Amino acid sequence: MTLIVVETTVERPFTAEGLQDADRRVMPCLEARDAKWRYSLLSSDRQRMICTFEAPDAESVRESYRKGGVEFSKIWVAQIIAPEGGSPVWNEPFLKVFEGTYLGGFSDEQWQEANRLILPCYAQLNVEWIRSYRSFDRTRIVCELNAPDAEVIRESHRKFGIPFDRVWSAQLLKP
DSSP, rough: OOEEEEEEEOOSSOOOHHHHHOOOOHHHHHHHTTTTEEEEEETTTTTHHHHHHEEEEEHHHHHHHHHHOOOSSSSEEEEEEOOOTTTOOOGGGGGEEEEEEEOOOOOOHHHHHHHHHHHHHHHHHEEEEEEEEEESSSSSEEEEEEEEEEEHHHHHHHHTTTTSSEEEEEEEEEE
């Protein structure tokens, strides 16, 4: 199976009813294509959501969303990058999402250098890196973190010149 990330940004906040309706429409399509929902991260303003799936390929998930009439912004194949020694668990009151787009790609060397700089800073600020997802073309990165607030993550990245698109507080949604 392949790890798939679905990103959705909406103008009007997601409602509980809207999410349940989307689930009713897309889940049968996903099951028919042998795809399994792992979990989702919903922004505190309810206008951004990241969903993760295990599926045969990205097209299976894309077709399921289209057939179910469920909105999405991007769908991509991902690889998981986790901290050495295992990942911390989600601490939902502190759960944050970091997103970055790197049009020239983000090489392994750049990743290692960024982590060499940022992880000690995170440790001083009580930020725990849970895991990251990197697109196979290396242009997209989504990181899950436990942090006291989103601003400490932003400040850390600015300090070391590591660009990012956004950092937001998240609610965990599981099957």
